[in-house]
Amino acid sequence: MHNKAIIVDKLSKQFGDFKAVDEISFEVAKGEIFGFLGANGAGKTTAMKMLCGLSMPTSGNAMVAGFDVYKDNESIKKNIGYMSQKFSLYEDLTVRENIKFYAGIYGIASAVIVEKTKQLLLQLNLEKEADLLVGQLPLGWKQKLAFSVAIFHEPQIVFLDEPTGGVDPITRREFWNLIYDAAAAGITIFVTTHYMDEAEYCNRVSIMVDGKVEALDTPANLKQQFNVQSMDEVFLHLARKAKRTE
Amino acid sequence: MYKVWMKFSFIWQEKQNVPNSMKQFYHFIVKEFYHIFRDRKTLFILLGMPMVQIIIFGFALTNEVKNTKITIINQSEGASAARLVQKIESSRYFELYSQSTDAAQIDRLFKKGAVKIALVIPNDFDPSIVNQNKGQLQIIADATDPNVATALTNYLSVIVQDFQKELNSNNTIPYKMDVEARMMYNPQLKGAYNFVPGVMAMVLLLVCTMMTALTVVREKELGNMEILLASPINPIKIILAKAVPYLLLSIINITTILLLSYFVLDVPINGNLFLLYAESILFIMVSLGLGLLISAGTDSQQSAMFISLVAMFLPTVMFSGFIFPIENMPLPLRIISNFIPAKWFFIIVKSVMIKGVGLKLIWKETLILTCMMLFFFGMAIKKFKIRLA
Numbered sequence: 001m002h003n004k005a006i007i008v009d010k011l012s013k014q015f016g017d018f019k020a021v022d023e024i025s026f027e028v029a030k031g032e033i034f035g036f037l038g039a040n041g042a043g044k045t046t047a048m049k050m051l052c053g054l055s056m057p058t059s060g061n062a063m064v065a066g067f068d069v070y071k072d073n074e075s076i077k078k079n080i081g082y083m084s085q086k087f088s089l090y091e092d093l094t095v096r097e098n099i100k101f102y103a104g105i106y107g108i109a110s111a112v113i114v115e116k117t118k119q120l121l122l123q124l125n126l127e128k129e130a131d132l133l134v135g136q137l138p139l140g141w142k143q144k145l146a147f148s149v150a151i152f153h154e155p156q157i158v159f160l161d162e163p164t165g166g167v168d169p170i171t172r173r174e175f176w177n178l179i180y181d182a183a184a185a186g187i188t189i190f191v192t193t194h195y196m197d198e199a200e201y202c203n204r205v206s207i208m209v210d211g212k213v214e215a216l217d218t219p220a221n222l223k224q225q226f227n228v229q230s231m232d233e234v235f236l237h238l239a240r241k242a243k244r245t246e
Numbered sequence: 247m248y249k250v251w252m253k254f255s256f257i258w259q260e261k262q263n264v265p266n267s268m269k270q271f272y273h274f275i276v277k278e279f280y281h282i283f284r285d286r287k288t289l290f291i292l293l294g295m296p297m298v299q300i301i302i303f304g305f306a307l308t309n310e311v312k313n314t315k316i317t318i319i320n321q322s323e324g325a326s327a328a329r330l331v332q333k334i335e336s337s338r339y340f341e342l343y344s345q346s347t348d349a350a351q352i353d354r355l356f357k358k359g360a361v362k363i364a365l366v367i368p369n370d371f372d373p374s375i376v377n378q379n380k381g382q383l384q385i386i387a388d389a390t391d392p393n394v395a396t397a398l399t400n401y402l403s404v405i406v407q408d409f410q411k412e413l414n415s416n417n418t419i420p421y422k423m424d425v426e427a428r429m430m431y432n433p434q435l436k437g438a439y440n441f442v443p444g445v446m447a448m449v450l451l452l453v454c455t456m457m458t459a460l461t462v463v464r465e466k467e468l469g470n471m472e473i474l475l476a477s478p479i480n481p482i483k484i485i486l487a488k489a490v491p492y493l494l495l496s497i498i499n500i501t502t503i504l505l506l507s508y509f510v511l512d513v514p515i516n517g518n519l520f521l522l523y524a525e526s527i528l529f530i531m532v533s534l535g536l537g538l539l540i541s542a543g544t545d546s547q548q549s550a551m552f553i554s555l556v557a558m559f560l561p562t563v564m565f566s567g568f569i570f571p572i573e574n575m576p577l578p579l580r581i582i583s584n585f586i587p588a589k590w591f592f593i594i595v596k597s598v599m600i601k602g603v604g605l606k607l608i609w610k611e612t613l614i615l616t617c618m619m620l621f622f623f624g625m626a627i628k629k630f631k632i633r634l635a
């Protein structure tokens with residue numbers, strides 16, 4: 001119990017007749033990098049929204065960072081970070097202003113913000129760009145900055161919804177280095193992606209098909225289980241069975 | 247202004263004992279101000295619009311009579327007729343275009359569009375005044391535009407009445423009946439008295455409703471709304487923080503409009519200035535509530551803009567009584583006009599500013615606006631919450 005960051009038990013979300021998420025169950029350990037895969041329309045985003053407290057489950061149970069998704073919505077929000085597939089910083093604010101704003105709405109004290117901003121800019125090598133508008137930065141830098149902002153308040157878990165969409169392979173690699181650093185610092189990473197090479201970087205992955213979790217294991221074990229060479233093939237093998245399309 | 251703001255934010259930060267939730271709110275408002283200040287063009291339009299509107303309405307779009315060309319068919323050769331012509335000529339309302347004795351000229355000049363009004367002084371005008379104490383004049387107006395024709399006829403009649411009084415002052419007549427029409431609150435029949443309140447309603451509605459709707463929807467479009475909702479900040483605080491900067495901008499706009507209308511257009515502020523501001527802030531809140539309600543129901547900036555313009559702006563122009571008098575409308579339209587917030591605000595501003603009345607006489611309108619504000623804010627928050635579930 002204490003070394004689990006997320007515990008999901010038969011969690012479902014129904015929209016009318018449509019079961020977007022159908023009794024999924026899994027656990028994520030603290031400090032783990034957990035890949036949450038699935039084709040478009042498989043129910044990933046809906047499941048993730050329930051875990052982030054953005055959407056109420058229809059049935060089942062889930063504990064996130066030790067809090068119940070039904071009752072402790074507000075406590076969950078304080079203890080998680082979230083970065084969505086759409087770019088999430090404000091283009092007409094400077095790097096520094098963006099950091100200050102997001103840190104501010106998480107209630108971090110001003111003195112702490114100033115100090116941590118300095119460290120972060122140093123770490124990302126963005127000191128010269130601190131007072132540039134975010135809109136002037138290249139996409140890869142923005143993504144890295146967005147991730148750093150998402151974990152600025154030192155959450156227990158960070159949810160990343162397709163964080164590397166549209167980014168070149170080198171930047172993606174750098175982005176994953178940031179993820180590894182965060183995981184090493186004890187932050188649990190819950191990430192969705194469409195890139196199967198990224199799935200290989202995860203400690204464990206789950207693959208959702210038509211609202212259900214069809215497979216869940218380490219990448220190595222999954223490849224062995226399906227007797228294939230790459231995660232790509234594992235994914236195709238499972239996703240082909242899907243009846244739903246977007 | 248920007249520097250002052252930064253200084254203010256610095257002072258605020260020194261106070262570490264401010265509760266957390268207030269600080270979140272403050273950070274959010276600062277961010278909204280950044281958005282507004284960085285978008286210089288929009289800011290310029292927002293602050294410049296009231297000035298432009300006041301100037302356009304004040305100097306270009308006016309139905310006041312001023313230096314209108316008139317033709318006089320003077321068939322009388324007497325001194326009284328000459329004095330009348332002189333009087334008309336010297337008034338600032340009319341400018342003598344031509345004078346002749348041929349009545350057929352009128353039709354020709356009307357068709358040419360050279361004049362819109364003519365005065366016929368018949369040849370027995372002078373003798374008849376002297377001998378019978380009675381004179382007859384004929385006013386002929388081009389009524390293709392009925393409003394203008396009526397206005398011109400009225401102005402000319404007033405001048406003739408004036409002239410009559412001057413004649414009478416010399417001799418005493420046993421019976422005399424003076425009808426004196428007094429135009430209360432606006433003796434010079436200035437259009438500005440009517441359009442200044444109208445412009446206030448339009449500008450406030452446009453800035454508050456459309457801009458707030460757009461700013462909330464923009465967060466949705468960019469995908470930032472999800473991030474904000476996943477953060478510990480209360481959603482209600484998000485939408486309230488969006489409204490605060492526009493409240494301040496609108497107070498600046500009201501001040502601009504009042505200053506311009508007072509100093510440039512000579513519109514008096516007869517009532518209590520604080521009451522006028524308080525009522526304006528109430529109307530701003532109604533408009534902000536409306537903007538938030540629109541934003542809760544839409545997902546794209548385009549549709550937010552379309553709804554604000556078509557559903558809000560046009561009815562405001564048509565049903566507020568600012569351009570078309572509500573009393574003359576058929577019953578169904580009069581009923582519809584009751585649901586237009588600007589109608590009530592228009593009545594309030596005219597009452598306070600021009601008639602100088604106090605809250606006692608406009609409490610009903612104030613109450614209606616207060617109810618509308620509560621309704622819009624309530625609905626906006628409710629809709630916002632439903633979308634989260």
